[in-house]
Amino acid sequence: MDLPFHLFPELFWHAFSLWYVIIPAVLLGIIVGAIPGFSAANTIIILLPLALSVDVETGLVFMVALYSSSRMGAGIPAILVNIPGTGGAAATPLDGYPMTQQGRAPQALAMSFMASTFGGLFTSVVALFCLPILTQVVYYVHSVEMVVIMLFGMSLIASIAARDPLKGLVAGLFGMMLGAIGADHIYGTPRGTMGFLELYDGLPIIPALVGLFALSEAFLIIEGESIVSKAGRDLMVKAGWGPTIEGVKMTIERWWHVVWTSLIGLLIGIVPGAGAGIAAFTAYQQSRFFSKTPDLYGTGHPEGLIAPESANNGVTSGTLIPLLVLGLPGGLTAAVMMIVLQLHDVLLGPQLFVEDPKLAYGVIMTMAVTYIFMIPTILPLARYMSRITLVSTSYMTPTILSFTLTGAFVARDYAFDMYLALVFGAIGYVARKTGFHVAAILIGCILGPLLEQYLLRAMRISEGDPMVLFSSTLGNVLWVLLVVTLVFPYLFDWMRKRRAAAEAGAAEARS
Amino acid sequence: MATRRRREIPAAGEFIIPVAAIAFTAYYIWSVRDGPWEAKFSAYLVGTGLIISSAIFLLTRIWRLATTHREPGGGETRWWPPRPVTLRRLALLVLTLGYILAIDYGAGFTLSNFAFLTCGIILLSGVEHWLRAAGVAAALSLGGYLLFIVAFHTRFPEGPFEQFMSRLLS
Numbered sequence: 074m075d076l077p078f079h080l081f082p083e084l085f086w087h088a089f090s091l092w093y094v095i096i097p098a099v100l101l102g103i104i105v106g107a108i109p110g111f112s113a114a115n116t117i118i119i120l121l122p123l124a125l126s127v128d129v130e131t132g133l134v135f136m137v138a139l140y141s142s143s144r145m146g147a148g149i150p151a152i153l154v155n156i157p158g159t160g161g162a163a164a165t166p167l168d169g170y171p172m173t174q175q176g177r178a179p180q181a182l183a184m185s186f187m188a189s190t191f192g193g194l195f196t197s198v199v200a201l202f203c204l205p206i207l208t209q210v211v212y213y214v215h216s217v218e219m220v221v222i223m224l225f226g227m228s229l230i231a232s233i234a235a236r237d238p239l240k241g242l243v244a245g246l247f248g249m250m251l252g253a254i255g256a257d258h259i260y261g262t263p264r265g266t267m268g269f270l271e272l273y274d275g276l277p278i279i280p281a282l283v284g285l286f287a288l289s290e291a292f293l294i295i296e297g298e299s300i301v302s303k304a305g306r307d308l309m310v311k312a313g314w315g316p317t318i319e320g321v322k323m324t325i326e327r328w329w330h331v332v333w334t335s336l337i338g339l340l341i342g343i344v345p346g347a348g349a350g351i352a353a354f355t356a357y358q359q360s361r362f363f364s365k366t367p368d369l370y371g372t373g374h375p376e377g378l379i380a381p382e383s384a385n386n387g388v389t390s391g392t393l394i395p396l397l398v399l400g401l402p403g404g405l406t407a408a409v410m411m412i413v414l415q416l417h418d419v420l421l422g423p424q425l426f427v428e429d430p431k432l433a434y435g436v437i438m439t440m441a442v443t444y445i446f447m448i449p450t451i452l453p454l455a456r457y458m459s460r461i462t463l464v465s466t467s468y469m470t471p472t473i474l475s476f477t478l479t480g481a482f483v484a485r486d487y488a489f490d491m492y493l494a495l496v497f498g499a500i501g502y503v504a505r506k507t508g509f510h511v512a513a514i515l516i517g518c519i520l521g522p523l524l525e526q527y528l529l530r531a532m533r534i535s536e537g538d539p540m541v542l543f544s545s546t547l548g549n550v551l552w553v554l555l556v557v558t559l560v561f562p563y564l565f566d567w568m569r570k571r572r573a574a575a576e577a578g579a580a581e582a583r584s
Numbered sequence: 585m586a587t588r589r590r591r592e593i594p595a596a597g598e599f600i601i602p603v604a605a606i607a608f609t610a611y612y613i614w615s616v617r618d619g620p621w622e623a624k625f626s627a628y629l630v631g632t633g634l635i636i637s638s639a640i641f642l643l644t645r646i647w648r649l650a651t652t653h654r655e656p657g658g659g660e661t662r663w664w665p666p667r668p669v670t671l672r673r674l675a676l677l678v679l680t681l682g683y684i685l686a687i688d689y690g691a692g693f694t695l696s697n698f699a700f701l702t703c704g705i706i707l708l709s710g711v712e713h714w715l716r717a718a719g720v721a722a723a724l725s726l727g728g729y730l731l732f733i734v735a736f737h738t739r740f741p742e743g744p745f746e747q748f749m750s751r752l753l754s
Contacts, residue, residue: 239641246634247605257623265612471704486739488688507598525626
């Protein structure tokens with residue numbers, strides 16, 4: 074596949090000229106991304122008549138812009154009220170929400186917007202120029218490699234529950250067990266469904282997310298007048314544009330962090346079915362592993378916010394690659410986009426790049442241009458959006474409850490999901506109050522079924538031989554990296570303590 | 585040792601999650617007892633790990649409770665708040681359940697939302713703010729109606745308000 078470099082400037086300016094489609098789509102995407110339960114896929118389905126009534130190019134630009142911006146929108150409630158808009162933003166509140174509680178919400182939002190934008194823009198450009206190479210990822214990553222990638226994401230549980238690893242383990246495994254509810258992947262045997270038909274398709278993630286994060290948070294925050302601390306409130310009231318600009322500066326200073334964590338997202342996004350959740354968790358875990366200050370993660374650390382936001386926007390670019398090159402949708406939204414394109418008689422696959430290169434490369438170029446438009450559209454709103462955290466909990470709590478329960482319903486149109494969200498709310502409330510990390514439960518719920526699916530697939534291919542997990546070179550390299558990731562922090566910690574003890578002993582001997 | 589004795593002991597609330605996890609795992613394993621091995625995979629692999637880790641957790645906590653002086657009513661992980669907040673929280677829980685039931689059983693999204701928001705805000709801010717509560721609830725409910733039902737065509741069970749509006753608009 075030869076890259077038609079001569080087309081790129083033309084495609085860039087053409088995508089730019091479609092600003093009147095991109096900007097409304099960006100605003101709509103941010104709104105639907107911010108409401109738990111709504112997603113770009115749902116919205117495109119709702120707007121299907123619109124997408125089909127316009128020409129294929131306009132429809133595609135609209136869908137791509139909506140898709141990219143919804144990913145960014147999901148981070149907004151995650152930062153402001155500890156409620157991720159989608160599973161892809163589930164790692165965002167780990168450091169985003171503590172920043173809000175400290176009165177640094179405008180800074181956190183600005184960092185999230187910048188990391189999302191530059192992560193998405195960078196990976197779109199990489200996707201554009203490295204399309205032939207990146208396509209190979211799809212061929213090299215199989216069930217075995219995916220098992221190890223899932224374990225990378227799950228190892229985050231060890232990081233976030235560092236203070237009490239046993240509690241983290243119980244929470245993570247409990248999440249995995251809950252995530253295993255539903256018919257099994259091979260024969261469709263119902264498991265742990267308690268007789269509810271609504272659970273046969275598996276545990277729906279949105280009600281779990283709404284319950285664990287939003288409902289439990291809503292019942293907790295009524296203990297105070299505001300979700301922001303007293304000092305943070307004073308800071309917020311006095312804040313002008315300063316924190317927003319500071320957030321922008323802090324992200325630019327950490328440009329390298331944005332680059333490599335968004336690349337993690339891009340590579341994971343290319344693998345069909347992997348999704349933004351695993352990318353965000355893996356990027357967060359890797360960011361913490363390579364950090365010189367891992368202890369600050371979870372306390373409102375800028376890098377802990379940048380990593381998941383860059384990664385989940387990197388996924389957005391990644392999912393387009395198998396869709397366009399192989400006709401394989403990398404996620405739900407990509408699948409819906411594929412249906413729309415097929416209804417427009419566009420045949421996806423290698424032939425598209427030969428027959429209509431302008432359309433094929435134009436999709437990725439549109440994504441890059443969308444990210445450029447996002448900054449002036451959303452960044453000025455950071456200051457005003459963050460004011461929502463000053464609203465009294467008397468008003469905030471019922472609003473969160475009603476709108477997130479609505480979101481739980483909307484994802485599948487089942488009233489059952491609202492009751493399910495309430496059950497998860499109870500689990501989340503008890504977990505928070507007793508020191509079991511809700512993020513660990515959610516990681517288990519999201520990654521558990523995926524891990525089971527890939528593991529079962531690998532085992533069936535090998536006819537039950539577990540050694541298949543160590544049968545590929547790439548897989549073995551990933552296993553080594555996983556072991557290094559898990560062992561080295563403890564090794565470094567042990568060495569640091571030993572050195573400190575030796576220095577203390579020497580100082581005592583001198584005195 | 586004296587320091588350890590002075591330390592606050594975690595409340596019994598810490599037992600809820602591990603006990604629930606063990607109970608659910610037992611049920612899950614029971615539910616797949618006749619299934620093929622692929623269906624039992626998670627139950628045995630994850631379930632075994634969960635039961636073992638929960639059991640270790642419970643035993644260590646029980647051991648700690650048995651060997652140290654317990655300070656009643658509190659602890660570093662105390663999970664019950666002061667009494668007035670508890671009552672408000674319980675009332676809010678009942679309201680939330682009522683809200684879901686109202687949507688599910690025919691009151692529709694908009695009216696249920698209005699009633700829930702009004703009652704919820706009054707419950708948390710005081711009855712003297714009823715007018716403001718009703719105003720905010722009305723604005724949010726109408727906004728929700730326009731966003732979820734008119735714009736996004738969410739298929740909530742229709743109530744009297746939605747039926748009236750759809751007749752009015754058609």
